[in-house]
Amino acid sequence: MDSARFRTHCALVVLCALAGLWLVQGGPGSLKEPPQPTSAEAFTPGHAGREGERQASTTRPVALPRSAPVRLRIPQIRVDTPMMRLGLDAAGGLQAPPAGNPNLAGWYQDGPPPGAPGTAVVAGHVDTADGPAVFYRLGALRKGHTVEVLREDGRTAVFSIDAVEVYDKDEFPDRKVYGRAARAELRVITCGGGFVEGKGYRGNVVAYAHLTRVK
Numbered sequence: 001m002d003s004a005r006f007r008t009h010c011a012l013v014v015l016c017a018l019a020g021l022w023l024v025q026g027g028p029g030s031l032k033e034p035p036q037p038t039s040a041e042a043f044t045p046g047h048a049g050r051e052g053e054r055q056a057s058t059t060r061p062v063a064l065p066r067s068a069p070v071r072l073r074i075p076q077i078r079v080d081t082p083m084m085r086l087g088l089d090a091a092g093g094l095q096a097p098p099a100g101n102p103n104l105a106g107w108y109q110d111g112p113p114p115g116a117p118g119t120a121v122v123a124g125h126v127d128t129a130d131g132p133a134v135f136y137r138l139g140a141l142r143k144g145h146t147v148e149v150l151r152e153d154g155r156t157a158v159f160s161i162d163a164v165e166v167y168d169k170d171e172f173p174d175r176k177v178y179g180r181a182a183r184a185e186l187r188v189i190t191c192g193g194g195f196v197e198g199k200g201y202r203g204n205v206v207a208y209a210h211l212t213r214v215k
Helices: 003-017 021-025 049-056 174-178
Strands: 069-074 079-086 105-108 118-123 146-151 156-168 184-196 200-214
Touching (some): 146 200, 156 184
Parallel strands (some): 079 105
Antiparallel strands (some): 146 156, 156 200
């Protein structure tokens, strides 16, 4: 695992530390955890793997040149959010979007932007002290659902969901999530895996997707 992937993984722990507060502070009737992906949305056992998936997709569009994303839409879970750049903090972790703006997502600016060749990483809060945040329903995504990323160059990169999985923090598969890809791929990440009062969320929800269309 290279240092960039490790730093991004560290940041997800920070991101989760900021989440779940509304479950504790919201009082009776608000203790409802965000939806978690089912086993049906995970990669199937013995699936072809990253290289096999690339070879199996014969209709994928050519990846786009680099251009920063400005907006992200996931119609099936009613997400429509502006995008901000996320860099590294003094400790080498990925900066989280500001908690004061829970409906804002960010992308790792030192990696590929969505639509360009490689694995683009997008992160956002699942909730804050005020309630559900931008990726509260990320775990409700299904295979085949779409993610649309509007870019500065005026193009829209449309991704199809390949799988949605949830991992405990101690078992987070860095290489699988952040590994290099020849085609344009996307990871959308937030907290999940169940909430423990006083400790926060136990892990992360990760949506895997690849570029299938350009508008």
